[in-house]
Amino acid sequence: MRFGVNYTPRVGWFHHWLDFSASDVAxxxxxxxxxxxxxxxxxxxxxxxxxxRTLIRRAPLDDLERMLELAAERxxxxxxxxxxxxxSSFDFVPAWLTSWHRRGMFTDPAVVxxxxxxxxxxxxxxxxxxxxxAVTVGNEVNQFTGTVxxxxxxATQADVTAWLDAMIGAARAGAPDALALHACYDATWYDDxxxxxxxxxxxxxxxxxxHSWVFNGTAQRHGPDAFETVAHARYLVxxxxxxxxxxxxEVWMQEVGAPRNVLPEGSVVPFLERTVxxxxxxxxxxxxxxxxxxxxxxSLADFPELEYDLGLIDEHGRVKPAGLALRDAVAEAxxxxxxxxxxxxxxxxxxxxxxGGRAALxxxxxxxxxxxxxxxxxGHPRVVLADS
Amino acid sequence: MRFGVNYTPRVGWFHHWLDFSASDVAxxxxxxxxxxxxxxxxxxxxxxxxxxRTLIRRAPLDDLERMLELAAERxxxxxxxxxxxxxSSFDFVPAWLTSWHRRGMFTDPAVVxxxxxxxxxxxxxxxxxxxxxAVTVGNEVNQFTGTVxxxxxxATQADVTAWLDAMIGAARAGAPDALALHACYDATWYDDxxxxxxxxxxxxxxxxxxHSWVFNGTAQRHGPDAFETVAHARYLVxxxxxxxxxxxxEVWMQEVGAPRNVLPEGSVVPFLERTVxxxxxxxxxxxxxxxxxxxxxxSLADFPELEYDLGLIDEHGRVKPAGLALRDAVAEAxxxxxxxxxxxxxxxxxxxxxxGGRAALxxxxxxxxxxxxxxxxxGHPRVVLADS
Numbered sequence: 001m002r003f004g005v006n007y008t009p010r011v012g013w014f015h016h017w018l019d020f021s022a023s024d025v026a027x028x029x030x031x032x033x034x035x036x037x038x039x040x041x042x043x044x045x046x047x048x049x050x051x052x053r054t055l056i057r058r059a060p061l062d063d064l065e066r067m068l069e070l071a072a073e074r075x076x077x078x079x080x081x082x083x084x085x086x087x088s089s090f091d092f093v094p095a096w097l098t099s100w101h102r103r104g105m106f107t108d109p110a111v112v113x114x115x116x117x118x119x120x121x122x123x124x125x126x127x128x129x130x131x132x133x134a135v136t137v138g139n140e141v142n143q144f145t146g147t148v149x150x151x152x153x154x155a156t157q158a159d160v161t162a163w164l165d166a167m168i169g170a171a172r173a174g175a176p177d178a179l180a181l182h183a184c185y186d187a188t189w190y191d192d193x194x195x196x197x198x199x200x201x202x203x204x205x206x207x208x209x210x211h212s213w214v215f216n217g218t219a220q221r222h223g224p225d226a227f228e229t230v231a232h233a234r235y236l237v238x239x240x241x242x243x244x245x246x247x248x249x250e251v252w253m254q255e256v257g258a259p260r261n262v263l264p265e266g267s268v269v270p271f272l273e274r275t276v277x278x279x280x281x282x283x284x285x286x287x288x289x290x291x292x293x294x295x296x297x298x299s300l301a302d303f304p305e306l307e308y309d310l311g312l313i314d315e316h317g318r319v320k321p322a323g324l325a326l327r328d329a330v331a332e333a334x335x336x337x338x339x340x341x342x343x344x345x346x347x348x349x350x351x352x353x354x355x356g357g358r359a360a361l362x363x364x365x366x367x368x369x370x371x372x373x374x375x376x377x378x379g380h381p382r383v384v385l386a387d388s
Numbered sequence: 389m390r391f392g393v394n395y396t397p398r399v400g401w402f403h404h405w406l407d408f409s410a411s412d413v414a415x416x417x418x419x420x421x422x423x424x425x426x427x428x429x430x431x432x433x434x435x436x437x438x439x440x441r442t443l444i445r446r447a448p449l450d451d452l453e454r455m456l457e458l459a460a461e462r463x464x465x466x467x468x469x470x471x472x473x474x475x476s477s478f479d480f481v482p483a484w485l486t487s488w489h490r491r492g493m494f495t496d497p498a499v500v501x502x503x504x505x506x507x508x509x510x511x512x513x514x515x516x517x518x519x520x521x522a523v524t525v526g527n528e529v530n531q532f533t534g535t536v537x538x539x540x541x542x543a544t545q546a547d548v549t550a551w552l553d554a555m556i557g558a559a560r561a562g563a564p565d566a567l568a569l570h571a572c573y574d575a576t577w578y579d580d581x582x583x584x585x586x587x588x589x590x591x592x593x594x595x596x597x598x599h600s601w602v603f604n605g606t607a608q609r610h611g612p613d614a615f616e617t618v619a620h621a622r623y624l625v626x627x628x629x630x631x632x633x634x635x636x637x638e639v640w641m642q643e644v645g646a647p648r649n650v651l652p653e654g655s656v657v658p659f660l661e662r663t664v665x666x667x668x669x670x671x672x673x674x675x676x677x678x679x680x681x682x683x684x685x686x687s688l689a690d691f692p693e694l695e696y697d698l699g700l701i702d703e704h705g706r707v708k709p710a711g712l713a714l715r716d717a718v719a720e721a722x723x724x725x726x727x728x729x730x731x732x733x734x735x736x737x738x739x740x741x742x743x744g745g746r747a748a749l750x751x752x753x754x755x756x757x758x759x760x761x762x763x764x765x766x767g768h769p770r771v772v773l774a775d776s
Contacts, residue, residue, distance in 0.1 A: 015439040019447055020408075047435075054689040059407055091487035098486070099539055101480035115687070151487055151539070213422040260766050301442040301502070302484050 001280075001328045001337060002037035002133075002287025004079070006030055006255060008310075010294040014087055017048045020063040022070060029074045029252035032293050036327045039077040039133050041083045041254065041289050042067060044122060046138075048093040050243050051252055053114040061125035068193060077131045078234070079254075079289070081183065082122040082171070083115070083138025088296070088307045091144070099154075105144055105153035106163045116170035123174025124231035134179035135171040137164070138213065142184040142196035157193045165203040171205075181205035183254055186216055189239060190362035191343040198358070202243035210236040212275075215306065217363040219262035228372050229275035230362070234380055235371060237282045239361055242350055242383035253279060257291035259320060261306035269325040276326070280333035281340030281380065290326055346378045351386035389668075389725060390521075390675025392427035392467070393420055393642060396698075398682040398705060402475055405436045408451040410458060417462045419701050420681050422453065424715045427465040427572050429642065429677050430455060431472045434526075435482040441502040443505035449513040456513045456517040465519045467642075467677070469501070469571065470510040470559070471526025476684070476695045479532070485541075493532055493541035494551045504558035511562025513553070522567035523559040524642070525552070529585035530572040543583045552592040559593075569593035571642055574604055577627060578750035586746070590631035595674055598624040599643035600663075603694065606750040607650035614750075616760050618662035622758060622768055625670045627749055630738055630771035638674035641667055645679035646710060649694035657713040667770060669728030669768065678714055734766045739774035 009016040011024050032040060042064070049060045064080070071078045084092055096104060103111050121136045145155045153165070164182055171180035181204075188201050189210075202208050212233035222228040233256045240251050256275060258268045274293040279288055295311035296303055312323030350367060352358070360367040374381045397404040399412050421426060430452070437448045452468065460467045472480055485491060491499050511523045533543045543551070551568055559568035569592075575582040576589050577598075590596050600621035610616040621644045628639050644663060646656045667676055684691055685700035699709030736759060740746070748755040762769045 012443070013440070015443060015445075018436065018439060018445060035408070048406065052688045053691070054687060055400070055407060057403075089488050090483040093487075095478040097482075099537070100477050101690060102538065110689075135420050149487075150490065201548060206619060300440045302440070302489060303499075330614060367723050 001285055002038055002289075003335060004037045004041060004077075004287065004289040005312060006289055006292040007032065007040040007042050007291040008294045008296065010315060011297070012311070013296055013300055014043055014045055014084070017060050018047050020060070020066075022066050025067055026070050027317070027355060028294065029070055029076060031317055031319065033074040033076060034319065035312060035323055036330065037076070039289070040071055040293070041079040041081065041136075043081050043087060043139060045084050045092050046118065047080070047092050049122070050094055050114070051095070052109070052117045053096045056118060061121065064077045064122070064125055068126055068131060071102075072129065072293065074132065077133040078126070079134040080122060080126050080132070081139045082119045082135040083141055085138045086140050086143040089304050093144075099119065100147040101307065104155070106159050107153075107309075108157035112163060112166055116166045119167050119170040120174040123171045123178065127175035127177065131173060132178045134181060135175050136209065137167040137171060137182040137205075140183055140185040142188055142194060145196070146187055146191065146194040147186060148191070157195045157197055157200075158202055160195045160197070164200055168205045179206045180217070181207055181209050181252070183209040183211065185211055186213065186236065189361055190238065190358055190365075192215070192357045192359060194358075198240065198243040202240055202249070203245055207250045207252055208240045209252045209254040210240050212236050212253060213259065214255065215259045215262050219259075221364055224263045224267040225270065227376050231278050231372065231375055231380070232363075233275050234278040234282055235368070235375070237285060237379055238371070238383050239350070241284060244387050248284070249286045251282070252286040253288045255289065255291045257310045259306040260309045261304075268322055272322055272325050273329045276333050277336075278380070280337050281343065283341060283382075290332070309365040322356065328345060343379065346374055346381040348374055348381035348383050349386050350383050354386070389722060390671055390677075391676040392465075392675065393407035393423065394677055394680040395420065395428040395430050396680040396682045396684065398703060401684055401688055402431055402433055402472065405448050405451065408448070408454075408509065409498055410454050413455055414458050415698045415705070416682065417458055418466060418472060419705055419707065421462040421464060422707065423711055424718065425464070427467060427675075427677070428459055428681070429467040429469065429524075431469050431475060431527060433472050434470070434506065435479050435480050436751075437510070437555035437655040438482055438502070438506045441482070441484045441498070444506060444509045445755060449509065452510070452513055453517065456514055456519060458611065459727060460517065460519040460671060465521040466514070466517070467758045468510060468514050468520070469524040469527045470507045471529055473526045474528050476529040479489060485652040485769050488690045489520070492543070494543035494547050495541075499534050500554055506556045507555050507558040508562040511559045511566065515566070520563060520566045521564050522569060523599070524597065525555040525559060525570040527595075528573040530576055530582060533584070534575055534579060534582040536575060536579070537724070538585045545583045545585055545588075548583045548585070548588055552588055555591045558590055567594045569595055569597050569640070571599065573599055574601065577624065578604070578746055578753075580745045580747060582746075586628070586631040589639070590628055591633055593640040596632065596638055597640045597642040598628050600624050600641065601643070601645065601647065603647045603650050607647075609752050612655035613658065615705040615764050618659055619662050619666050619763055619768070620751075622670055623763070625667065625673060626768055626771050627738070627757070629672060630773050636672070638672045639670070640674040641676045643677065643679045645693045645698045648697045649692075656710055660710055660713050662722050664717040665724075666768070668725050669731065671729060671770075706728050731767065734762055734769040736762055737774050738771050742774070751775070
C-alpha cells in the first residue's frame with residue numbers, strides 16, 4: 001500500500017509555477033519526506049504551460065522535471081496531474097477556452113486534440129524519470145461539466161468516453177511506463193446528471209481513483225465523529241470496486257482530507273486515524289494520498305475557509321499534530337493490513353437501476369444506508385453489481 | 389503630436405511575459421525605433437502579475453521595468469496599460485474573478501480595491517523611469533461589460549464613475565508624474581447600453597483615448613477606399629472632443645489599425661496614409677499610436693484571421709510596406725499640421741437626446757451621416773454639444 005501526500009506548495013500555493021524556486025520545493029519535500037511518505041502528487045497549471053492552444057511552454061516542464069529530481073533525491077515517487085483545471089475552488093482555464101473563445105472542452109475536436117497534446121507533453125517531460133509513478137489526466141476534471149458547475153462545458157456520456165480515450169491515450173503515449181488514470185470528484189458516484197460515470201471511473205486507465213470529502217453532506221448528516229463519517233473513504237473504495245470489470249484492478253484513495261468546516265479541531269486527529277484504519281482492510285487498495293502537504297498561506301485571498309487548514313504542515317513549515325498522527329496511522333494500517341485482508345467480508349448486491357440510480361449511493365441515500373448498516377454490524381461488505 | 393506603436397511582441401505574443409526575454413524585446417524595439425516613432429504602448433497581463441487577489445508578483449514588474457530601460461536606450465517613451473484584460477479577442481481574467489469566484493469586476497468592493505492595488509503596483513513600478521509617458525487603466529476595459537460580451541460583468545454608469553475614480557486614482561498614486569487615462573472600445577460612443585459613456589471617456593483622467601477600428605461596420609458599409617472609412621479615426625477624435633469639459637484637454641488616437649478583413653491588401657497603404665492625413669488637422673490631438681508593431685505568429689492558434697496581419701513588421705522581423713508608409717505619412721502629417729490647424733472649421737451641433745442617443749453616432753447613424761456630409765464638403769467640423 002502506497003502512502004503519499006498531495007503537494008500544495010508552501011510559498012505561493014500553485015502559483016509557484018510562475019516563480020518556480022527549486023530551493024522552496026526542496027525544503028517542502030524535506031518536510032514531506034519526514035512524514036514517512038513514499039510519494040507526492042503534483043499539479044502543473046494548465047494555462048501556465050499552454051497559454052495558447054498551440055503553444056506549450058518548455059520552462060514549466062523543465063521546472064516539473066526539476067521537481068521530479070528533487071523528489072527522487074528524497075526517496076519520493078511522483079504522481080503528476082495534467083489538467084489543472086480545478087484546484088481548491090479555483091478554476092484555471094486557458095483564455096482560449098473562455099469568454100469569446102468558449103467552446104466544448106470535452107467535445108470540440110481542435111480543443112480535444114490540443115488538450116491531448118498538453119497531456120502528452122506533461123507525461124513526456126516526466127517519462128525519463130525513474131521515480132515517475134503515475135500520470136493523472138487532471139484533478140477532478142468532471143468539475144467542469146454536469147449541472148453543478150456555474151459555467152459548465154456540456155458533455156454526454158459518449159463524449160466523455162471518447163475524451164477519456166484521447167486523454168488516457170495521450171498520457172500513455174507520453175509516459176508508457178507510468179500508470180495512466182483520471183480523477184473525478186464524487187458527483188461521478190452520487191449524481192445521475194454527471195456525464196463522468198462510475199463505469200468511466202472503473203474502466204478508463206490503469207486503476208480507479210477516488211476522492212473522499214466528507215463535507216459532501218456526510219459529516220453534516222452524521223456528525224464529525226460518526227462511523228459513517230470515518231467510513232466514507234472506505235465506502236467510496238468499495239462502491240468503485242463494484243464497477244470494476246477487471247478483478248485485479250486497484251483503487252487509489254488519491255485524495256482524502258480532514259475539512260475543518262465539518263470537523264472541529266478535536267475531531268481531526270481521530271478522523272484521520274479512523275479513516276486510515278477503515279481503509280486498511282480494503283482489498284486491492286493501491287494507496288492513500290492525503291490532501292494535503294501544506295496549509296494555504298493566509299496571505300492569499302478568497303479560498304473557502306476550509307481550504308486554508310487542510311495541511312499536514314503549517315504555512316510556516318511546522319508539522320502539525322495531524323501530520324504526526326497520519327504518519328503513525330499509516331504505519332499501524334500497514335502492520336494490521338495482512339490480517340484484515342484475511343477477514344471474510346459480507347456481500348452486498350447493488351442493483352443501481354432498482355435502487356433509484358446514483359442518488360441512492362449518495363450520503364443518506366438508500367444504498368448508502370444499507371451499506372453503512374452492514375459495515376457497522378458485520379464489517380465492510382464487498383459490493384457486487386446485480387447484473388454481474 | 390506624438391507618434392508611436394502598440395507593441396505586440398514578435399515571439400510568444402503577450403505570452404512573452406511568461407518567458408520574458410530582454411534580448412527579444414531589445415530586438416523588437418530596435419525594429420520599432422527604425423520606424424521613427426517616439427513611444428510604444430505596452431501591455432502587462434493581469435493574471436500573470438496578480439494570480440491571486442492578494443498576490444502581486446514582483447518578477448513581471450521587474451520585467452516591465454527592464455522593458456522601460458530597453459525602450460529608453462532606443463529613445464522610446466513608454467505608455468503602459470494595466471488591466472489586460474482584453475487583447476485581440478482573448479480575455480485574460482484572473483481565476484479569482486471567474487467561475488465559482490465570479491463577482492462584480494466593477495462593483496464588488498474587495499475586487500475593486502484589489503484591482504486598484506494592481507493598477508497602482510504597475511504604475512509604481514514604472515514611476516521611477518523618466519521615459520514613462522502614461523499609465524492607462526487597461527486596454528478597452530469596457531469590453532467586459534455592456535450587452536455585447538458573452539459573459540459580461542454588470543455595471544451601471546454610476547458604478548463606472550466610481551470604478552474609474554478608483555482606478556485613475558490608483559494610477560496617479562503609483563505614478564504621479566505620468567499621464568493617467570482609461571481606454572474604451574467604441575461601444576462607449578456608439579451603444580447606449582454601454583455603461584462606459586462618452587462623459588466618462590471625456591472627463592476621467594488627463595486626456596481622452598479613442599480606438600478606431602473600421603471593421604465596426606464602417607468599411608463594410610462604405611467600402612475600403614471610401615472617405616468615411618479613412619475619416620473614421622478623425623471622426624472619433626472630433627466627437628470625443630465635443631464631450632470635453634476642459635477646452636484644453638487632448639485626445640489620443642491610442643489605437644488605429646488596418647484590418648485586412650475589410651481592407652484588401654491594395655487598400656492598406658492608402659488607408660494608412662489617408663487616415664493619418666485626416667487626423668493631421670485635428671486640434672488638441674495628443675498623438676497617434678498605431679496597432680500594431682508585429683504580426684502575430686501563425687504558429688499561435690485561434691486568433692480571428694484579421695488579428696494576424698495587423699503588424700507594421702512581420703513575424704520574421706521584416707518591416708512591411710505598411711510600416712514604411714506609416715513612417716512617411718507621419719512625417720508628412722507633422723509637416724502639414726501647422727497649416728491645417730489654422731484652417732477654419734465648420735461647426736456641427738450635436739443634440740444627443742434629440743438625435744436618438746449614441747446609436748445616431750454609430751456608422752450609418754443619423755449624426756454620423758450629417759458629420760460625414762459636412763466633412764466631405766466643408767472639412768471636418770468642430771462638434772459642439774447642444775446643451776453646452
